[in-house]
Structures are given as structure tokens and as C-alpha cells.
Amino acid sequence: MLTHPVPNSIGAAHTIPSIVSVDAHSIKVACANCNLRELCLPLGLSQDELDRIDNMVEVRRKIRRGANLFRNGDRFTSLYAIRTGFFKTCVASEDGRDQVTGFQMAGEVVGLDGIVNERHSCDAIALEDAEVCVLPFDRIEEMSNQIHALQRHVHRIMSREIVREHGVMLLLGSMRAEERLAAFLLNLLQRLHVRGFSQSELVLRMTREEIGSYLGLKLETVSRTFSKFVDEKIVVVKQRHVRIIDSDALKKIVSPQVCS
Amino acid sequence: MLTHPVPNSIGAAHTIPSIVSVDAHSIKVACANCNLRELCLPLGLSQDELDRIDNMVEVRRKIRRGANLFRNGDRFTSLYAIRTGFFKTCVASEDGRDQVTGFQMAGEVVGLDGIVNERHSCDAIALEDAEVCVLPFDRIEEMSNQIHALQRHVHRIMSREIVREHGVMLLLGSMRAEERLAAFLLNLLQRLHVRGFSQSELVLRMTREEIGSYLGLKLETVSRTFSKFVDEKIVVVKQRHVRIIDSDALKKIVSPQVCS
DNA sequence: CGACACCTTGAAGAGGTTCAAGAAATGTGG
DNA sequence: CCACATTTCTTGAACCTCTTCAAGGTGTCG
Numbered sequence: 001m002l003t004h005p006v007p008n009s010i011g012a013a014h015t016i017p018s019i020v021s022v023d024a025h026s027i028k029v030a031c032a033n034c035n036l037r038e039l040c041l042p043l044g045l046s047q048d049e050l051d052r053i054d055n056m057v058e059v060r061r062k063i064r065r066g067a068n069l070f071r072n073g074d075r076f077t078s079l080y081a082i083r084t085g086f087f088k089t090c091v092a093s094e095d096g097r098d099q100v101t102g103f104q105m106a107g108e109v110v111g112l113d114g115i116v117n118e119r120h121s122c123d124a125i126a127l128e129d130a131e132v133c134v135l136p137f138d139r140i141e142e143m144s145n146q147i148h149a150l151q152r153h154v155h156r157i158m159s160r161e162i163v164r165e166h167g168v169m170l171l172l173g174s175m176r177a178e179e180r181l182a183a184f185l186l187n188l189l190q191r192l193h194v195r196g197f198s199q200s201e202l203v204l205r206m207t208r209e210e211i212g213s214y215l216g217l218k219l220e221t222v223s224r225t226f227s228k229f230v231d232e233k234i235v236v237v238k239q240r241h242v243r244i245i246d247s248d249a250l251k252k253i254v255s256p257q258v259c260s
Numbered sequence: 261m262l263t264h265p266v267p268n269s270i271g272a273a274h275t276i277p278s279i280v281s282v283d284a285h286s287i288k289v290a291c292a293n294c295n296l297r298e299l300c301l302p303l304g305l306s307q308d309e310l311d312r313i314d315n316m317v318e319v320r321r322k323i324r325r326g327a328n329l330f331r332n333g334d335r336f337t338s339l340y341a342i343r344t345g346f347f348k349t350c351v352a353s354e355d356g357r358d359q360v361t362g363f364q365m366a367g368e369v370v371g372l373d374g375i376v377n378e379r380h381s382c383d384a385i386a387l388e389d390a391e392v393c394v395l396p397f398d399r400i401e402e403m404s405n406q407i408h409a410l411q412r413h414v415h416r417i418m419s420r421e422i423v424r425e426h427g428v429m430l431l432l433g434s435m436r437a438e439e440r441l442a443a444f445l446l447n448l449l450q451r452l453h454v455r456g457f458s459q460s461e462l463v464l465r466m467t468r469e470e471i472g473s474y475l476g477l478k479l480e481t482v483s484r485t486f487s488k489f490v491d492e493k494i495v496v497v498k499q500r501h502v503r504i505i506d507s508d509a510l511k512k513i514v515s516p517q518v519c520s
Numbered sequence: 521c522g523a524c525a526c527c528t529t530g531a532a533g534a535g536g537t538t539c540a541a542g543a544a545a546t547g548t549g550g
Numbered sequence: 551c552c553a554c555a556t557t558t559c560t561t562g563a564a565c566c567t568c569t570t571c572a573a574g575g576t577g578t579c580g
Contacts, residue, residue, distance in 0.1 A: 091426045094515035099430040115419035122426060145405045158418040159375035165425035166351045166382060170359040172432035173476035216433035218569055223528055255354035478537055483560055
């Protein structure tokens with residue numbers, strides 16, 4: 001949704017959208033200045049609309065690695081736009097098994113699960129020290145009545161999440177281990193690339209067990225599949241550091257050519 | 261969202277919410293009269309609001325068994341509230357495998373996947389002759405600016421879909437075949453029960469293969485698992501007719517007691 | 521440096537898939 | 551209304567992928 005400037009990062013001054021480094025403390029806390037704005041907010045907002053949207057952010061909140069942003073059962077009040085850091089969300093079955101339902105990074109929104117029953121139905125846990133913008137949902141609803149682009153934006157974010165989950169269902173319902181892991185890596189790479197990171201290298205923020213939970217596999221299977229990719233010279237893995245050697249091979253694993 | 265009265269069904273006259281049988285042709289086509297209103301619309305709307313919401317329905321549309329309500333790639337314009345009939349939605353991977361992402365029945369809404377990219381990203385196919393109310397999405401957005409309860413309602417519907425999909429991910433990611441099928445049956449029963457059907461008997465509208473796709477299993481496994489439940493005297497199955505004998509056993513399969 | 525969490529690898533085993541055949545239901549056309 | 555084709559469902563047997571159990575290695579943090 002929206003966020004605030006990151007210290008020591010590239011921000012744009014108010015009405016001058018040039019790329020200028022500025023000291024953190026000199027920046028007005030405002031979405032208009034946030035370097036994640038393109039991810040959080042719709043394009044083409046007027047200055048007036050931007051100013052009003054700043055009021056949507058109640059506070060920023062820091063979450064330490066391992067801590068919960070919210071828990072299953074917590075009263076729902078707000079959505080959270082991730083400013084920095086990395087989260088996982090997970091649901092638990094009654095008998096204690098749990099399932100990672102997603103990994104979220106800067107510029108993404110968590111908390112949509114809470115709207116329907118006014119209570120969260122999953123846990124959101126920081127996988128590294130993180131900071132989020134707290135967006136009270138009733139303010140979002142209020143503002144989106146005034147700013148049509150924002151209303152549309154909120155709807156698109158929710159729809160995007162639904163479509164993402166369709167993709168996960170396809171993965172869990174019909175792919176084999178190698179395909180799942182390849183799809184997972186490509187998805188992470190693509191999202192990191194949008195954020196300016198390398199297309200061929202990444203650092204996993206989660207354990208093998210968390211990857212396994214997300215992909216419907218056991219941690220041993222994840223580990224073995226990584227090893228298999230290494231044997232096949234598709235990637236180089238050193239703990240959580242992954243370097244992609246043959247990105248086409250990964251793509252081919254996910255969707256085998258029709259002509260093959 | 262909203263629907264129109266079903267011929268030969270129980271409807272309520274305009275401002276008199278008593279239960280009265282009326283001829284289909286004599287009923288004003290209006291959400292206020294629809295017997296699915298409690299499923300489609302928020303509670304506590306004023307008469308004025310109800311009248312305005314009627315304008316949200318563009319037309320009704322009939323879909324024959326086996327036909328598509330929409331297809332992957334179709335331009336998105338509207339959401340669809342199911343009046344009668346039964347649908348499946350499915351996504352396809354690039355190499356042709358496809359995955360059923362859900363089964364939808366009267367009072368439920370399909371089409372949410374299309375909002376994000378203005379194109380549908382899945383197929384919606386009628387599993388029996390069906391009728392839907394067509395709800396142009398820009399009208400929904402417009403109306404929800406005027407009627408707060410409607411805005412909230414739309415948000416809740418989208419959030420509910422996200423939470424439902426979390427449940428499916430848990431099922432696909434961590435349950436065994438018996439657990440999946442038991443959870444599936446209980447879910448269908450519960451939804452049918454809300455609609456006034458029996459809690460102990462149902463007619464499956466989909467094939468074993470479609471159930472399998474939804475549950476991440478092959479059709480043979482679905483069939484075998486049904487047979488297993490029959491052997492264990494949990495259900496009686498005769499083709500698509502299923503009668504539940506021991507509902508507690510099903511519940512126990514889904515979430516084994518902690519104290520066992 | 522030692523404790524702890526995380527990762528890798530091997531071997532055995534289970535659950536689900538694949539392949540195949542036949543039975544039951546459904547639909548079609550004469 | 552019946553015969554035939556088609557689709558759907560069931561069941562068996564062999565196979566395969568992933569899991570489970572176990573042990574040891576690697577990295578990290580107080």
C-alpha cells in the first residue's frame with residue numbers, strides 16, 4: 001500500500017521526482033517520498049491525493065526476527081505494508097501441523113486474511129528484522145471512497161493474492177518436487193529482480209523446512225532436490241546463498257517444452 | 261452479491277418479509293426479493309439502498325452444463341453471483357496440466373481472479389445448467405462508494421476467498437488422501453447445509469477426476485478412498501450419491517484427536 | 521569453544537501413481 | 551424403447567516418488 005523512506009536509500013523529493021540521496025531525518029515521513037511507492041501505490045495520483053494518502057499510515061512498526069506481526073486469532077484492525085524485511089505467513093490445522101502460505105517482501109501487503117471475520121486467521125512472522133507501515137483498514141476504506149485509483153488499487157491487491165494462491169494450488173496439486181522447487185526459485189528471483197536485485201543470485205531468508213512447508217515437501221526432499229540441481233550444474237548452493245547458473249534449465253523444469 | 265428470485269421458490273414480497281409463494285412472472289426482478297439475499301448481500305440495508313443495489317445487476321445469464329462462464333484470457337468486466345447451478349474453476353499450467361481451484365454453488369461469487377489484470381486467469385465451467393447474475397465491476401465499485409455496507413461486503417468476499425485458499429493450501433500441502441477427501445466432503449456438506457440441504461446426504465456434481473484435481477490426487481485414488489470409507493462404514497456411495505453414516509469418523513480423520 | 525540450529529546424505533518403507541481391464545451408468549440415434 | 555458408443559467408476563498389480571528414520575556435517579552465536 002504505502003511506506004516511508006528508507007534511511008540511506010534513494011528517495012525522491014516532494015514534487016521533484018528526481019533521484020536524490022537525502023538524510024533520513026530530513027525526509028518528511030510521507031508516502032510521496034517513499035522509494036517503494038511504485039510498489040505500494042497506484043500511478044498517476046495528484047499531489048493532493050498523495051498528501052491525503054499519507055494520513056492512511058498510522059505508525060511504522062518494527063518487528064524483530066522471529067517475532068509475530070500478528071497471530072491467528074488476533075483482532076484485525078490494519079493491513080501492513082512491508083517497508084523492509086521478509087515475512088512468512090502460516091496457517092495451522094487443529095492438530096498442530098502447519099503450512100506456510102506465503103513469503104512476503106518489501107512493498108508487499110500482509111493481513112488481508114483478517115478482513116472477513118475481523119480476526120486474523122494466520123500467523124505472520126518476520127524472517128529477518130523488519131519494518132512495516134500500519135494501515136488501519138477503516139481509513140483505507142474511507143480513503144478509497146474519495147480516491148478511485150486507491151479503491152481500484154486495493155481491489156487489485158486482493159485479486160492478485162487470489163491469483164497467486166491459484167498458482168500455489170497448481171504447484172501443490174500437480175507438480176513434482178523438482179518442478180516445485182524450480183518454480184519457487186524463479187518466483188523469488190522475479191520478485192527480487194523487480195526490486196533491483198540480481199536475476200542470478202539470491203539469499204534465502206527461510207530454512208529448508210519452511211521452504212518444504214510452503215512447497216508441500218519435507219525438508220530432506222528440499223535439500224536433496226537442491227543437491228540434484230547442483231549435480232546438474234543448474235545452480236550453486238552454499239547454505240542459503242543460491243546462484244543460478246542455468247536459468248533456462250529451471251524454466252524448462254517448470255514447464256517442459258511441448259516440442260521435446 | 262445479489263440475485264433474482266427463483267421460479268417456484270420461496271420469495272419475500274417487497275417490504276413484507278414474510279414467506280409467501282408467488283408466481284415467478286409476478287415478481288419484480290430485484291435483489292430485495294431474492295431468496296439468496298442473505299448469502300449475497302450484507303444485512304441491515306435500507307429499502308433505499310436495496311433499490312439502488314438492484315441497478316448493480318446488469319442481466320441474468322444462463323450457462324448450459326459443460327459451457328464456460330468465462331475463460332482464461334477473457335477480458336474482465338463483471339463478477340458473477342450464482343443463482344442456480346454449480347461451477348468449477350480451474351487454472352492451467354503452460355504444459356497443459358490443469359488444476360481445479362474451487363467448486364462454487366448458489367449464492368457464491370466467481371470472477372475475482374480477473375480484477376488484477378482486467379483479464380480472467382482461470383476458466384469457470386458449469387457442472388450443471390446454471391444461471392448467474394452479471395454484476396459489472398465498475399458499478400460495484402461505484403455503488404460501494406455510496407453504500408458502506410456494500411463496500412465492506414465486497415472486501416469480505418475477497419478476503420473469504422483468500423482464507424478459503426489458505427485452507428486448500430493446508431490440505432494440499434500436508435494432508436494424506438483420506439484426510440483430503442474427508443475434509444472435502446465435510447466442506448461440501450457444510451455449505452449445502454447452510455442452503456437448506458441435508459447434513460447427511462449429497463449428490464456430487466463433479467467427476468472423480470475433478471475431485472482428484474482439486475485435492476491433488478489421481479481419480480483412482482479418489483475412488484479407492486471412497487471405497488475405503490465404504491468398507492469402514494463411514495459413508496454409503498452409489499456413483500455420485502453419497503450418504504454420510506458416521507460424520508464423527510470423518511471429522512476425526514480430518515483432525516485426529518490430541519488425546520488418542 | 522561448546523551448544524544449538526540447520527543442512528546433507530543414506531537406506532528402508534509407505535502412500536500414491538501408473539497401467540490395465542472390466543463393470544456400471546449415461547447418452548445417442550435408429 | 552432398445553442397441554451401441556461413450557464416459558465414468560472400480561479394482562488389481564507393479565512401480566516410483568517422496569517420506570521416515572538415522573547419522574553425521576556445517577555454520578552460528580553466546
